[in-house]
Amino acid sequence: MHQIIIIGSGPAGFTAAIYAARAGLEPVLIASSVEPGGELMNTTEVENFPGFPEGIQGPELMEKMQAQAERFGTKVVYDDVTAVELAGDVKRISTGDGSVHEAKSVIFATGSAYRKLGLADEERLSGHGVSWCATCDGFFFREKTIAVIGGGDSAMEEATFLTRFASKVYVVHRREELKASKIMQQRAFDNEKIEFIWNSEVAAIQGETEVTGLTLRSTVDGTEQELPIEGLFIAIGNDPRVHLVHGQLELTEDGTIAVEGRSSKTGIPGVFAAGDVIDPSYRQAITAAASGTVAALDAEHYLAALES
Numbered sequence: 554m555h556q557i558i559i560i561g562s563g564p565a566g567f568t569a570a571i572y573a574a575r576a577g578l579e580p581v582l583i584a585s586s587v588e589p590g591g592e593l594m595n596t597t598e599v600e601n602f603p604g605f606p607e608g609i610q611g612p613e614l615m616e617k618m619q620a621q622a623e624r625f626g627t628k629v630v631y632d633d634v635t636a637v638e639l640a641g642d643v644k645r646i647s648t649g650d651g652s653v654h655e656a657k658s659v660i661f662a663t664g665s666a667y668r669k670l671g672l673a674d675e676e677r678l679s680g681h682g683v684s685w686c687a688t689c690d691g692f693f694f695r696e697k698t699i700a701v702i703g704g705g706d707s708a709m710e711e712a713t714f715l716t717r718f719a720s721k722v723y724v725v726h727r728r729e730e731l732k733a734s735k736i737m738q739q740r741a742f743d744n745e746k747i748e749f750i751w752n753s754e755v756a757a758i759q760g761e762t763e764v765t766g767l768t769l770r771s772t773v774d775g776t777e778q779e780l781p782i783e784g785l786f787i788a789i790g791n792d793p794r795v796h797l798v799h800g801q802l803e804l805t806e807d808g809t810i811a812v813e814g815r816s817s818k819t820g821i822p823g824v825f826a827a828g829d830v831i832d833p834s835y836r837q838a839i840t841a842a843a844s845g846t847v848a849a850l851d852a853e854h855y856l857a858a859l860e861s
């Protein structure tokens with residue numbers, strides 16, 4: 554039986570693994586078969602992770618985190634967790650190949666997924682003008698014309714924040730009115746760099762190597778228009794990856810795994826959670842990494858108490 558199994562291979566999972574491995578706990582990290590490395594595998598330049606003054610490519614940063622975790626003895630399994638049994642002292646983790654891995658403790662670091670528009674060119678141009686994170690990428694759009702898709706609070710917040718960099722921000726919304734709170738709406742309406750395009754959805758994203766424009770389709774009469782832009786921020790929501798724990802762990806009203814205070818402790822002893830899957834607000838690589846540290850230390854204390 555393993556001391557600790559970590560589910561997820563983003564910054565939270567690998568940081569938890571580095572700490573657990575250096576504590577001699579020989580962690581097993583289940584990385585996913587299709588998208589090991591987490592959300593940063595979908596981006597290009599990361600300029601806000603400390604220690605890389607020249608910036609670093611997202612996939613390279615994740616390779617380094619993995620190498621650091623493996624250097625201290627983390628075993629990485631390239632498979633997907635398909636089911637978990639968390640109650641009791643022995644946690645059972647099933648993977649896609651039919652194996653059942655047993656451990657005394659588990660850390661969920663499964664992250665969260667930004668909702669996508671579902672367009673053919675969206676993934677291809679991710680990191681090349683298409684973004685889901687204004688905090689991460691706004692800086693790259695100085696004096697550019699960009700569009701934000703969405704009508705909720707986060708879309709208004711992103712649009713307003715992006716006016717610090719961009720020369721013009723279009724907010725494209727499917728309806729005639731916004732879902733965002735009145736105060737967030739007013740802030741966006743008052744901002745002279747923001748222009749709203751109502752009753753419109755994105756039919757296509759243009760650009761060979763970088764985004765050059767959008768084809769917008771009217772949700773009223775289906776007519777199409779071209780909108781030349783250099784950046785596209787998609788702000789239509791975010792879903793924590795919690796399907797494995799439904800019915801076993803408590804969730805918050807934001808849909809994240811509920812943890813006790815600043816710790817990573819869930820309602821079940823020996824089960825911890827870290828990173829974006831517990832974070833409705835910050836969702837950055839560095840906050841996820843820090844959260845992974847907390848989870849590894851909590852697990853270490855839990856395991857030490859079992860021994861005594």
Ligand SMILES: Cc1cc2nc3c(=O)[nH]c(=O)nc-3n(C[C@H](O)[C@H](O)[C@H](O)COP(=O)(O)OP(=O)(O)OC[C@H]3O[C@@H](n4cnc5c(N)ncnc54)[C@H](O)[C@@H]3O)c2cc1C
Binds near residue numbers: 583684836
């Ligand atoms: C396009 C983009 C650009 C970004 N740029 C930046 C940036 O410049 N700076 C910054 O700080 N942040 C950036 N972020 C945010 C950052 O990527 C996230 O905050 C961070 O990756 C969260 O880390 P995490 O470990 O919690 O989860 P994730 O990185 O989401 O990793 C979770 C992992 O768990 C795996 N997983 C989920 N379920 C299972 C399962 N059942 N079995 C096995 N594995 C599973 C997933 O496949 C994934 O690999 C960006 C995000 C995106 C989408």
